[in-house]
Amino acid sequence: MASLRTHSTPDWFGDAKFGIWSHWGPQSVPRQGDWYARFMYVPGHPHYDHHVKTYGHPSSFGYKDIIPLWKAEKFDPDALMRKYAAAGAKYFVSMGVHHDNFDLWKSSTHRWNAALMGPKRDIVGEWQKAARAQGLKFGVSEHLGASYTWWYPNRLYDQFWPKLGLAYDGADPQYADLYHDNRDEPFRNSGESWYTKKHAFHRLWFSRMRDLIDQYDIDLLYSDGGLPFGQVGRSLVAHLYNRSKSGAVYTCKDSGSGEFDPAFVQDVERGVLKGINPRPWQTDTSNGDWFYSDDYEYKSSAQIITMLADIVSKNGNMLLNIVQYPDGSLPPQSEDLLADLAQWMKINAPAIHGTRPWKIFGEGPTETAAGMFQEKSDYTSRDIRFTTKGDTLYAMTLGEPSDTVAISALAKANPHDRRAIRRVRLLGHGAPVSFRQTDQALVIQLPASLPSRHASAFEIHFA
Incomplete structure (x- = not known):
């Protein structure tokens, strides 16, 4: 743990200012936006209604059946990374695993992964090679920590006819390694209830995350939430820092427990901190919904650029998700934004990259x-x-x-x-x-x- 006590944010992160994120995976397939894997099991939610109408009832057609539909047939990471570098990104972050418990890398410990299922490609590995080829730092996001409680509804059932009491496919024990075995911890989107207290899951999380870190030599790890699981989480971050030769970054959200740990970079989802922060921090945001949605309103180029200027003036970085279609290509709104960013950065990058705050923001x-x-x-x-x-x-x-x-x-x-x-x-x-x-x-x-x-x-x- 000594590396945590002595760690300071590396200069590369303070200089970078702008990163691009691929928040992409099987949940893109229904084209309904974020958290589909959870809400397809929640009657009354539009995702449930869409799922029943499009695919069938979740007792017979569940999330495990969505995964093979994610083919990523137009995914060209090298072509995309060239656009991201031209748009001014100095680091790139791949989705590693979302709350759906599906790994986007060639996992050594988990059979539900993209190298074996769905696209049958090592998505994280391909992103890493493309980022390195463009001289970008490479990071991965993990959302696994909250998965155990987040996915609780998959083992429930309708409380109404005609399928009253018929369990969803998450209750089938042969899929427990995807859906978890959670029977008594409903998810609450606040405070400590974001994470399970089950120690077996803490160990599973550590094993999977260490596999990810060791395979891909990552420069940045993002956790969707506060640091997971206390000392278990701190041990993982120490491992990340100890392996890094050029200085690694761990970024997570404020748990609300007091002053933010100086060994980490504070992340603010779709928002900013007040004034100039003495330490580097990060906003994570998206030009549309987190996963592709047919109906979501996109941000304009002017909104993204002015947000970036505001964030950088306050000692922050922007990590921007660029929305992708399920097949891996970009919708017109994402293409247009990248073209506008490339044009703007060609002129104005000196005011962004490598800068520091002034006396006032x-x-x-x-x-x-x-x-x-x-x-x-x-x-x-x-x-x-x-x-x-x-x-x-x-x-x-x-x-x-x-x-x-x-x-x-x-x-x-x-x-x-x-x-x-x-x-x-x-x-x-x-x-x-x-x-x-x-x-x-x-x-x-x-x-x-x-x-x-x-x-x-x-x-x-x-x-």
């Missing part, structure tokens, strides 16, 4: 709520976010400005940096732009056209 009328599931903000051109690199300051507008940009934090008598401003450059614009520093603000005159469709970044040099 930003200014403007729009306040982003802190905490999970608080990611919607309608920014204006007066909302500015700051980053630094060496002696250079970057100021990014979170709305599209016209004519001038006024930055009050850089007024003549500002408390942050009293040095005179020598030069201001708009990234992507060939010539320096005109500016004046008044008692109220740094006022920047904009050129006739802006090089970026979305947030604009100014490079500011002091005398």
